[in-house]
Amino acid sequence: MAKGERKAAATHEDQQRHCTDDVYAALSALVLDTFGVYRLTGGASVEPGKRPGARSPKRGIRVVFRDNAIQVDIRIVVYFGIPIPEIARRIQKDTKEFFDRVCPQDHVSAVNVWVDGVRSPQANMDAGL
16 A cells, blocks of 8 residues: 555544534424423533533534444433323434435434433423413
8 A cells, every 4th residue: 555545544534424513403403393392401512613601503412423324312301291202202203314314325323312301390380381
């Protein structure tokens, strides 16, 4: 292998696939439109060029690409009284369909839905829900 070929191979291996902020924003909207989801959770990220503590479109969503497969982790808070398994199944189905449209060359290997909390009935009443 020539010197230039080795460098090109290393560069190709080091490239990481990632989603744009537009994809994260669309996926966030899709999750938030799911009946029973109160909000996405997760820490505020500090990204280059953004002020610390600013909300990121990536909040509560992690997407990992590996060998033409996509793994998605979604962290949410749900409303009290709505069956969590139904919410999780809907999010999994919708997320898989979303990535089938935006990344048809890859398959979704997993959509993990993590429920970090439940919004209490009292908070729902205080909010007029």
